[in-house]
Amino acid sequence: MPRGRALIPRSACRTVVGKVRVGVVGLGNQGLAHVEALRSVEEAELAAVADVDLARARRVAEEYGVPAAYGSAWELCERGDVDAVVVATPDHLHLEPVMAALECGKHVLVEKPMATRLDEAERMAAEARRRELILAVNFENRFNPPFVHVKELLRRGELGSPLYMYARLSDTLYVPRKMLSWASKTNVAFFLMSHTADLARWYFEQPVREVYAVSLTKVLSDLGTPDAYAAILKFEEGFALLESGWILPVSSPSIFDFKLELVCTEGAVHVDAERETIAVAARSYGYPHLAKLHRVHSLSAGFLREADRHFLRCVMGLAEPVARAEDGVENVRIIEAVIRSSNEGRPIKL
The missing domain is CATH 3.40.50.720 (NAD(P)-binding Rossmann-like Domain)
Structure with missing residues (x-):
C-alpha cells in the first residue's frame, strides 16, 4: 500500500x-x-x-x-x-x-x-x-486565529526555530458519555490528540521520528476506551509533549480545556484557547466558545x-490546500504510534 x-x-x-x-x-x-x-x-x-x-x-x-x-x-x-x-x-x-x-x-x-x-x-x-x-x-486549528498567528510568527522568523512544545487538549465527561454515541468506537487520542499532533507537525515542519506514550483507563473502562494519554513526539530537532483526556468534570466552565506553549530559540508563545476573552455568569458560570462558529447579524462567522x-x-x-491528504496520513501514523506505544510500554520509531 x-x-x-x-x-x-x-x-x-x-x-x-x-x-x-x-x-x-x-x-x-x-x-x-x-x-x-x-x-x-x-x-x-x-x-x-x-x-x-x-x-x-x-x-x-x-x-x-x-x-x-x-x-x-x-x-x-x-x-x-x-x-x-x-x-x-x-x-x-x-x-x-x-x-x-x-x-x-x-x-x-x-x-x-x-x-x-x-x-x-x-x-x-x-x-x-x-x-x-x-x-x-x-x-x-490551522484556521483558528491564535494558532495561525503562531505560525505567522514562525514564518516571519520572530521566534527563531521551535525547540519544544507543550499542548493540553481535554474534554469533560459530557463528550464521551452524552455527546458522542460512538465514543467506544474511537479513542481520545484520535478524537483530541490528533489536533495537537497536527499543530506540532505544522510548527516544527519536520517528520516525527519517535513516539513514546502512556495511557490511563479507569473512569471509562466500561466503554473500553482510555481516559487519557500523554505522549512525547520526537522530531529531528526538538520535541512536543501532548496530553489529552476526556474525563474532566462536567461542572467545568468549558466543555474543553486547550492550552499550548511553544518555546523557540528566540522567543516563546502561550495560547489559551479555553477562554475566548468572555465569561458568562447566569444559571451557571462558563466560557462561551465563539471563535469556531457564531452568528453575526444572522450570518455565520468563525x-x-x-x-x-x-x-x-x-x-x-x-x-493550495493548507492541510493535504498527506498531512492526514501522517497524523494517523502518529496517533497509531501513540496508542501502540502506550499498549506496549516502549517507544515506537517512525
Whole structure:
C-alpha cells in the first residue's frame, strides 16, 4: 500500500468555475456546523445533505433550505450536480463516504482524524492521487486565529526555530458519555490528540521520528476506551509533549480545556484557547466558545467557516490546500504510534 506522501500537482486537479455545489455527509454536531458555515460562504451552493438517519437528513434539509436529502453517501455522491463533498461522519466511518465521493469524481474535505486505521487513510490518499482530485483534511486549528498567528510568527522568523512544545487538549465527561454515541468506537487520542499532533507537525515542519506514550483507563473502562494519554513526539530537532483526556468534570466552565506553549530559540508563545476573552455568569458560570462558529447579524462567522471557504477556493483553483491528504496520513501514523506505544510500554520509531 502506498504511504501517501507524494503531493498531487496542483495543475492536475479539476477545478470548478463559479459557485461550488457542495454536499455534506454526516449530520451530527460537526456536520451541522459545516451546513451552518457553508450557508454564509458566497462561493458555496449547498446542493444536498446525507445521513444514515434519513429523517434527520430531511429535517436538516428543510430547516436550512437544502434542496435534497439522502440516507447514504453513495446516493448523494451519484448526483451529477455536486462538485465537492464534506465528510463529517464519526471518526471510524470516514472511509466509505470518502471513497464514494472520490469514485464519483468529487473533491473532498474530510474531518480529522482522516481515519482510525492507517491503511484506510493511505487508501483514501492513493485514490485521490489516482483520480487527480483534492482530498483535504479539516485540521480546523490551522484556521483558528491564535494558532495561525503562531505560525505567522514562525514564518516571519520572530521566534527563531521551535525547540519544544507543550499542548493540553481535554474534554469533560459530557463528550464521551452524552455527546458522542460512538465514543467506544474511537479513542481520545484520535478524537483530541490528533489536533495537537497536527499543530506540532505544522510548527516544527519536520517528520516525527519517535513516539513514546502512556495511557490511563479507569473512569471509562466500561466503554473500553482510555481516559487519557500523554505522549512525547520526537522530531529531528526538538520535541512536543501532548496530553489529552476526556474525563474532566462536567461542572467545568468549558466543555474543553486547550492550552499550548511553544518555546523557540528566540522567543516563546502561550495560547489559551479555553477562554475566548468572555465569561458568562447566569444559571451557571462558563466560557462561551465563539471563535469556531457564531452568528453575526444572522450570518455565520468563525474559523470553521474560513476552513470551509478555503477548501472551496482550492476546488476553484484559487488556493493550495493548507492541510493535504498527506498531512492526514501522517497524523494517523502518529496517533497509531501513540496508542501502540502506550499498549506496549516502549517507544515506537517512525
